[in-house]
Amino acid sequence: MxxxxxxxxxxxxxxxxxxxxxxxxxxxxxxxxxxxxxxxxxxxxxxxxxxxxxxxxxxxxxxxxxxxxxxxxxxxxxxxxxxxxxxxxxxxxxxxxxxxxxxxxxxxxxPQIVLGVNPKTMPNFKSVADLKGKKIGVTAPGSSTNVLANYVLAKAGLKPSDVSFVGVGAANGAVAAMRAGQIDAISNLDPVITLLQRSGDLKIVTDTRKVAEAEQVFGGxxxxxxxxxxxxxxxxxxxxxxxxxxxxxxxxxxxxxxxxxxxxxxxxxxxxxxxxxxxxxxxxxxxxxxxxxxxxxxxxxxxxxxxxxxxxxxxxxxxxxxxxxxxxxxxxxxxxxxxxx
Missing domain, CATH: 3.40.190.10 (Periplasmic binding protein-like II)
Incomplete structure (x- = not known):
């Protein structure tokens, strides 16, 4: 009925x-x-x-x-x-x-989420495994930015407990945290990502703004x-x-x-x-x-x-x-x- x-x-x-x-x-x-x-x-x-x-x-x-x-x-x-x-x-x-x-x-x-590293604090970054023991900025703990980071870490053999996640929001606070070197990597979205990329404060590791790359990362x-x-x-x-x-x-x-x-x-x-x-x-x-x-x-x-x-x-x-x-x-x-x- x-x-x-x-x-x-x-x-x-x-x-x-x-x-x-x-x-x-x-x-x-x-x-x-x-x-x-x-x-x-x-x-x-x-x-x-x-x-x-x-x-x-x-x-x-x-x-x-x-x-x-x-x-x-x-x-x-x-x-x-x-x-x-x-x-x-x-x-x-x-x-x-x-x-x-x-x-x-x-x-x-x-997802449109990008995981990238901080060139200032990680100038010798070579692979995701290098993030062990580092601080990763996410919009908020438990959010989709955190989920993506966890997933990429897992594929590199790292557990969520191998890093420290820091909530930095999704606006100017996230940009400031990267530029000040308070975090070693960031999982965030645009316009934050493009702003950091344009100023040389981000090296992209995983980019799920690209549908093909997102499907490759997640397998579907x-x-x-x-x-x-x-x-x-x-x-x-x-x-x-x-x-x-x-x-x-x-x-x-x-x-x-x-x-x-x-x-x-x-x-x-x-x-x-x-x-x-x-x-x-x-x-x-x-x-x-x-x-x-x-x-x-x-x-x-x-x-x-x-x-x-x-x-x-x-x-x-x-x-x-x-x-x-x-x-x-x-x-x-x-x-x-x-x-x-």
């Missing part, structure tokens, strides 16, 4: 004006938690907000920014936010912990930024989840057609970190890793599980339902409603 009602609701929403659609939304006021909103990883979220796509769907969205994805997840677990704009792999960890989450629209087709498609929420949220509020998905799919498609100049006109000035040229370079480097239409790849959950399992033996032994951590149902309807964005 609920499924029939959901399908009927989706069809009527596509046919009627946004005002009528808004009346069918179970939760018009939605709080989204995000960890590092200025990053290109979350650009579709900012575009949907800035261009009024959420409002067009009848939503009043409040976006709360945190230092990293793990902090954003804590906000939803604690009940102060409804939805996370964050890394896909958290849905797998949360099912393992008995708190099921479901991802319902993709923002990133690849690795879904990245997405909107996810407790499964109870999407079950109880299907029209709300659909409205959020519609806005994000429109944003994904707008980004694919936009030039750097258009992006700069839309995002807040603070995102540029004081250098428009660096921001443009960062956008061009990251654009290829952004989702075209919000769909999750069929083997994405399996790839993410393998990455997490490689550094967590208990998770590796767990029998999880990987089909339950995501759905493309909302995305399919959104693409039918907005075929061109």
């Amino acid at each position: 609920q499924r029939r009602h959901f399908i009927a609701g989706g069809l009527s929403a596509a046919a009627l004006p946004s005002l009528s659609f808004a009346q069918g939304i179970e939760k018009p006021k939605v709080t989204i938690a995000v960890g590092g909103k200025n990053l290109f990883y979350y650009l579709p979220l900012t575009i949907a907000e800035q261009l009024g796509y959420f409002k067009a769907e009848g939503l009043d969205v409040n976006i709360v920014d945190f230092a990293g994805g793990s902090r954003a997840l804590q906000a939803v677990v604690g009940g102060s936010a409804d939805v996370v704009s964050g890394a896909f792999e958290h849905t797998i960890n949360m099912q393992f912990k008995g708190q099921p989450m479901r991802a319902f629209v993709l923002q990133g087709a690849a 498609p690795m879904p990245a930024g997405c909107l996810y929420a407790p499964t109870a949220f999407t079950d109880r509020n299907p029209n709300t989840a659909q409205a959020l998905t519609n806005a994000m799919v429109r944003a994904n498609k707008w980004i694919q057609q936009a030039g750097p100049g258009e992006i700069i006109r839309v995002v807040p000035e603070s995102y540029l970190l004081g250098d428009r040229a660096v921001y443009i370079d960062g956008f061009l480097a990251s654009k290829q890793a952004m989702s075209v239409d919000g769909s999750f790849p069929a083997k994405g959950a399996e790839t993410a599980f393998k990455a997490l399992a490689s550094v967590d033996s208990k998770l590796a032994e767990a029998k999880l339902d990987l089909n339950a951590v995501y759905t493309n149902a909302f995305v399919q309807k959104a693409n039918a409603k907005y075929p061109k964005g």
